[in-house]
Amino acid sequence: MSDPADPIFDADAVARLTEVIGDSSTGRLIDLYLGEAQDLLATIAAGIATRNDEEVARAAHSLKSSSASVGALTVSTVSARVETMAQSLQLDAVVVLLEQLRGAFDDVRSLLTAESARLSGGP
Amino acid sequence: MYVLPVDREDPRPRVLIADDSAVTRFGVRTALEQAGFDVCGEAADSEAAIQLAVSERPDVCLLDMKMPKGGGVHAVREITRALPDTPIVVLTGSESGADLLAALREGAWGYILKDEDLTAITHAVQSAAAGERPISKRAMRELLREPPATDSP
Numbered sequence: 001m002s003d004p005a006d007p008i009f010d011a012d013a014v015a016r017l018t019e020v021i022g023d024s025s026t027g028r029l030i031d032l033y034l035g036e037a038q039d040l041l042a043t044i045a046a047g048i049a050t051r052n053d054e055e056v057a058r059a060a061h062s063l064k065s066s067s068a069s070v071g072a073l074t075v076s077t078v079s080a081r082v083e084t085m086a087q088s089l090q091l092d093a094v095v096v097l098l099e100q101l102r103g104a105f106d107d108v109r110s111l112l113t114a115e116s117a118r119l120s121g122g123p
Numbered sequence: 124m125y126v127l128p129v130d131r132e133d134p135r136p137r138v139l140i141a142d143d144s145a146v147t148r149f150g151v152r153t154a155l156e157q158a159g160f161d162v163c164g165e166a167a168d169s170e171a172a173i174q175l176a177v178s179e180r181p182d183v184c185l186l187d188m189k190m191p192k193g194g195g196v197h198a199v200r201e202i203t204r205a206l207p208d209t210p211i212v213v214l215t216g217s218e219s220g221a222d223l224l225a226a227l228r229e230g231a232w233g234y235i236l237k238d239e240d241l242t243a244i245t246h247a248v249q250s251a252a253a254g255e256r257p258i259s260k261r262a263m264r265e266l267l268r269e270p271p272a273t274d275s276p
Binding site for chain 2: 016017020021022025028029032033036058061062064065066068069070
Protein backbone atom coordinates (compact mmCIF):
# COMPACT_ATOMS: atom_id res chain seq x y z
CA MET A 1 0.00 0.00 0.00
CA SER A 2 1.31 3.47 -0.83
CA ASP A 3 1.95 6.24 1.66
CA PRO A 4 -0.59 9.05 1.14
CA ALA A 5 2.20 11.57 1.70
CA ASP A 6 4.15 9.99 -1.10
CA PRO A 7 2.27 10.58 -4.38
CA ILE A 8 2.10 7.62 -6.71
CA PHE A 9 1.47 9.72 -9.79
CA ASP A 10 2.94 12.96 -11.12
CA ALA A 11 0.39 14.58 -13.43
CA ASP A 12 3.01 17.18 -14.40
CA ALA A 13 4.99 14.48 -16.19
CA VAL A 14 2.01 13.82 -18.46
CA ALA A 15 1.51 17.57 -18.94
CA ARG A 16 5.14 17.91 -20.03
CA LEU A 17 4.67 15.11 -22.56
CA THR A 18 1.56 16.74 -24.04
CA GLU A 19 3.44 20.02 -24.44
CA VAL A 20 6.05 18.31 -26.61
CA ILE A 21 4.22 15.55 -28.50
CA GLY A 22 0.55 16.55 -28.15
CA ASP A 23 -2.48 14.95 -26.54
CA SER A 24 -3.16 12.00 -28.81
CA SER A 25 0.48 10.89 -28.99
CA THR A 26 0.73 11.15 -25.21
CA GLY A 27 -2.39 9.00 -24.89
CA ARG A 28 -0.81 6.44 -27.23
CA LEU A 29 2.44 6.55 -25.23
CA ILE A 30 0.55 5.87 -21.99
CA ASP A 31 -1.21 2.91 -23.63
CA LEU A 32 2.16 1.57 -24.74
CA TYR A 33 3.44 2.01 -21.20
CA LEU A 34 0.53 0.09 -19.66
CA GLY A 35 1.23 -2.87 -21.96
CA GLU A 36 5.01 -2.74 -21.63
CA ALA A 37 4.91 -2.44 -17.84
CA GLN A 38 2.87 -5.64 -17.57
CA ASP A 39 5.35 -7.43 -19.85
CA LEU A 40 8.27 -6.18 -17.74
CA LEU A 41 6.61 -7.28 -14.50
CA ALA A 42 6.20 -10.74 -16.04
CA THR A 43 9.87 -10.68 -17.13
CA ILE A 44 10.97 -9.78 -13.60
CA ALA A 45 8.86 -12.62 -12.14
CA ALA A 46 10.27 -15.09 -14.68
CA GLY A 47 13.81 -13.86 -13.99
CA ILE A 48 13.35 -14.45 -10.26
CA ALA A 49 12.00 -17.96 -10.94
CA THR A 50 14.99 -18.85 -13.12
CA ARG A 51 17.51 -16.99 -10.89
CA ASN A 52 18.47 -14.75 -13.81
CA ASP A 53 19.64 -11.63 -11.97
CA GLU A 54 20.79 -9.95 -15.20
CA GLU A 55 17.35 -10.26 -16.78
CA VAL A 56 15.67 -8.97 -13.61
CA ALA A 57 18.02 -5.97 -13.46
CA ARG A 58 17.54 -5.15 -17.14
CA ALA A 59 13.72 -5.34 -16.95
CA ALA A 60 13.66 -3.29 -13.74
CA HIS A 61 15.93 -0.70 -15.34
CA SER A 62 13.60 -0.38 -18.31
CA LEU A 63 10.52 -0.18 -16.07
CA LYS A 64 12.21 2.50 -13.93
CA SER A 65 12.80 4.77 -16.94
CA SER A 66 9.48 4.33 -18.70
CA SER A 67 7.53 4.71 -15.44
CA ALA A 68 9.31 7.98 -14.68
CA SER A 69 8.45 9.28 -18.15
CA VAL A 70 4.69 8.87 -17.56
CA GLY A 71 4.79 10.04 -13.94
CA ALA A 72 4.32 6.61 -12.31
CA LEU A 73 6.52 7.67 -9.40
CA THR A 74 6.17 4.72 -7.03
CA VAL A 75 6.58 2.14 -9.79
CA SER A 76 9.75 3.95 -10.87
CA THR A 77 11.13 4.16 -7.32
CA VAL A 78 10.46 0.50 -6.50
CA SER A 79 11.86 -0.56 -9.89
CA ALA A 80 15.08 1.28 -9.05
CA ARG A 81 15.32 -0.74 -5.82
CA VAL A 82 14.66 -3.98 -7.70
CA GLU A 83 17.41 -3.08 -10.16
CA THR A 84 19.88 -2.37 -7.37
CA MET A 85 19.02 -5.60 -5.54
CA ALA A 86 19.30 -7.69 -8.70
CA GLN A 87 22.65 -6.11 -9.54
CA SER A 88 23.90 -7.10 -6.09
CA LEU A 89 22.54 -10.64 -6.63
CA GLN A 90 19.91 -10.38 -3.88
CA LEU A 91 17.05 -12.02 -5.76
CA ASP A 92 15.43 -13.27 -2.54
CA ALA A 93 14.88 -9.66 -1.50
CA VAL A 94 13.47 -8.91 -4.93
CA VAL A 95 10.60 -11.37 -4.32
CA VAL A 96 9.21 -9.03 -1.65
CA LEU A 97 9.79 -5.97 -3.80
CA LEU A 98 7.98 -7.59 -6.73
CA GLU A 99 4.78 -7.64 -4.70
CA GLN A 100 5.24 -3.93 -3.91
CA LEU A 101 5.89 -3.30 -7.57
CA ARG A 102 2.71 -5.08 -8.66
CA GLY A 103 0.73 -3.16 -6.04
CA ALA A 104 2.20 0.16 -7.14
CA PHE A 105 1.39 -0.62 -10.76
CA ASP A 106 -2.19 -1.59 -9.89
CA ASP A 107 -2.53 1.71 -7.99
CA VAL A 108 -1.38 3.86 -10.89
CA ARG A 109 -2.94 1.88 -13.75
CA SER A 110 -6.45 3.29 -13.32
CA LEU A 111 -5.09 6.85 -13.10
CA LEU A 112 -3.10 6.41 -16.29
CA THR A 113 -5.99 4.69 -18.07
CA ALA A 114 -8.16 7.70 -17.26
CA GLU A 115 -5.43 10.07 -18.49
CA SER A 116 -5.16 8.13 -21.73
CA ALA A 117 -8.92 8.23 -22.28
CA ARG A 118 -9.01 11.97 -21.57
CA LEU A 119 -6.13 12.69 -23.96
CA SER A 120 -7.57 10.48 -26.67
CA GLY A 121 -10.93 12.24 -26.38
CA GLY A 122 -12.59 9.17 -24.90
CA PRO A 123 -15.09 8.97 -22.04
CA MET B 124 30.54 15.30 -67.97
CA TYR B 125 30.01 15.83 -64.28
CA VAL B 126 28.18 13.29 -62.30
CA LEU B 127 26.32 15.06 -59.57
CA PRO B 128 25.79 13.25 -56.32
CA VAL B 129 22.29 11.89 -56.07
CA ASP B 130 20.57 13.65 -53.21
CA ARG B 131 17.78 11.97 -51.38
CA GLU B 132 14.48 13.65 -52.07
CA ASP B 133 13.88 14.00 -48.36
CA PRO B 134 16.33 16.58 -46.95
CA ARG B 135 15.53 15.87 -43.29
CA PRO B 136 18.39 14.59 -41.12
CA ARG B 137 18.00 10.85 -40.57
CA VAL B 138 18.12 9.37 -37.08
CA LEU B 139 18.30 5.80 -35.83
CA ILE B 140 16.75 5.14 -32.41
CA ALA B 141 17.82 2.09 -30.42
CA ASP B 142 16.21 1.36 -27.07
CA ASP B 143 14.59 -1.78 -25.68
CA SER B 144 11.61 0.23 -24.43
CA ALA B 145 8.82 0.76 -26.98
CA VAL B 146 7.61 3.61 -24.76
CA THR B 147 10.93 5.44 -25.03
CA ARG B 148 11.22 4.79 -28.77
CA PHE B 149 7.70 6.09 -29.43
CA GLY B 150 8.18 9.25 -27.35
CA VAL B 151 11.57 10.08 -28.84
CA ARG B 152 10.45 9.24 -32.39
CA THR B 153 7.38 11.48 -32.12
CA ALA B 154 9.38 14.39 -30.67
CA LEU B 155 12.11 14.06 -33.30
CA GLU B 156 9.64 13.85 -36.19
CA GLN B 157 7.83 16.91 -34.93
CA ALA B 158 11.20 18.70 -34.79
CA GLY B 159 11.85 17.88 -38.46
CA PHE B 160 13.89 14.68 -38.31
CA ASP B 161 13.34 11.53 -40.34
CA VAL B 162 13.53 8.54 -38.01
CA CYS B 163 14.91 6.00 -40.46
CA GLY B 164 14.89 3.03 -38.11
CA GLU B 165 14.14 1.70 -34.65
CA ALA B 166 15.96 -1.12 -32.91
CA ALA B 167 15.13 -2.89 -29.65
CA ASP B 168 18.52 -4.52 -29.12
CA SER B 169 22.18 -3.98 -29.74
CA GLU B 170 22.58 -6.35 -32.72
CA ALA B 171 19.57 -4.91 -34.52
CA ALA B 172 20.96 -1.42 -33.92
CA ILE B 173 24.28 -2.33 -35.54
CA GLN B 174 22.58 -3.94 -38.55
CA LEU B 175 20.22 -1.01 -39.05
CA ALA B 176 23.00 1.55 -38.70
CA VAL B 177 25.09 -0.18 -41.37
CA SER B 178 22.17 -0.58 -43.77
CA GLU B 179 20.51 2.80 -43.23
CA ARG B 180 23.62 4.95 -42.65
CA PRO B 181 21.77 7.52 -40.53
CA ASP B 182 23.06 11.03 -39.87
CA VAL B 183 22.80 10.48 -36.10
CA CYS B 184 22.43 7.35 -33.95
CA LEU B 185 20.66 7.61 -30.61
CA LEU B 186 21.53 4.54 -28.53
CA ASP B 187 20.37 3.26 -25.17
CA MET B 188 23.20 1.86 -23.03
CA LYS B 189 21.32 -1.07 -21.49
CA MET B 190 19.99 -3.07 -24.40
CA PRO B 191 19.74 -6.84 -24.82
CA LYS B 192 22.17 -8.73 -27.07
CA GLY B 193 25.42 -7.07 -26.17
CA GLY B 194 24.50 -3.77 -24.58
CA GLY B 195 24.97 -0.22 -25.79
CA VAL B 196 28.75 -0.08 -25.45
CA HIS B 197 29.03 -2.99 -27.90
CA ALA B 198 26.75 -1.16 -30.34
CA VAL B 199 28.75 2.09 -29.96
CA ARG B 200 31.99 0.22 -30.66
CA GLU B 201 30.70 -1.63 -33.73
CA ILE B 202 28.85 1.31 -35.27
CA THR B 203 31.88 3.55 -34.73
CA ARG B 204 34.02 0.95 -36.48
CA ALA B 205 31.62 0.71 -39.45
CA LEU B 206 30.60 4.38 -39.64
CA PRO B 207 33.36 6.45 -38.02
CA ASP B 208 31.87 9.79 -39.13
CA THR B 209 28.38 9.14 -37.80
CA PRO B 210 27.78 10.84 -34.45
CA ILE B 211 26.42 8.49 -31.80
CA VAL B 212 24.49 10.00 -28.92
CA VAL B 213 24.14 7.76 -25.91
CA LEU B 214 20.79 7.89 -24.12
CA THR B 215 21.24 6.53 -20.62
CA GLY B 216 19.92 6.44 -17.10
CA SER B 217 23.42 6.59 -15.67
CA GLU B 218 25.00 9.89 -14.68
CA SER B 219 28.17 8.11 -13.56
CA GLY B 220 31.32 9.82 -14.77
CA ALA B 221 32.91 6.42 -15.34
CA ASP B 222 30.06 5.40 -17.67
CA LEU B 223 30.37 8.72 -19.52
CA LEU B 224 34.09 8.19 -19.98
CA ALA B 225 33.60 4.56 -21.11
CA ALA B 226 31.04 5.60 -23.73
CA LEU B 227 33.24 8.40 -25.07
CA ARG B 228 36.27 6.10 -25.20
CA GLU B 229 34.30 3.62 -27.33
CA GLY B 230 33.43 6.38 -29.78
CA ALA B 231 30.22 8.01 -28.52
CA TRP B 232 29.90 11.62 -29.62
CA GLY B 233 27.28 12.68 -27.10
CA TYR B 234 25.88 11.52 -23.76
CA ILE B 235 22.47 12.50 -22.48
CA LEU B 236 20.30 11.31 -19.62
CA LYS B 237 16.95 9.56 -20.02
CA ASP B 238 15.30 11.66 -17.36
CA GLU B 239 15.79 14.76 -19.47
CA ASP B 240 12.55 15.82 -21.11
CA LEU B 241 11.88 15.07 -24.77
CA THR B 242 12.75 18.64 -25.78
CA ALA B 243 16.23 18.30 -24.29
CA ILE B 244 16.73 14.95 -26.03
CA THR B 245 15.64 16.50 -29.33
CA HIS B 246 18.06 19.39 -28.80
CA ALA B 247 20.85 16.93 -28.14
CA VAL B 248 20.20 15.17 -31.46
CA GLN B 249 20.03 18.55 -33.23
CA SER B 250 23.39 19.51 -31.67
CA ALA B 251 24.99 16.24 -32.74
CA ALA B 252 23.67 16.65 -36.29
CA ALA B 253 25.23 20.12 -36.32
CA GLY B 254 28.61 18.76 -35.22
CA GLU B 255 28.42 19.82 -31.58
CA ARG B 256 28.90 17.44 -28.67
CA PRO B 257 25.83 17.18 -26.43
CA ILE B 258 27.15 16.04 -23.05
CA SER B 259 25.04 15.86 -19.91
CA LYS B 260 26.23 18.48 -17.44
CA ARG B 261 25.31 16.21 -14.53
CA ALA B 262 27.41 13.35 -15.87
CA MET B 263 30.26 15.74 -16.59
CA ARG B 264 30.10 17.05 -13.01
CA GLU B 265 30.19 13.46 -11.73
CA LEU B 266 33.20 12.73 -13.93
CA LEU B 267 35.10 15.68 -12.48
CA ARG B 268 34.08 14.77 -8.94
CA GLU B 269 35.02 11.06 -9.07
CA PRO B 270 38.59 10.09 -8.22
CA PRO B 271 40.51 8.88 -11.29
CA ALA B 272 40.77 5.10 -11.69
CA THR B 273 44.23 3.71 -11.12
CA ASP B 274 45.63 1.40 -13.78
CA SER B 275 48.31 -0.19 -11.61
CA PRO B 276 48.09 -1.82 -8.17
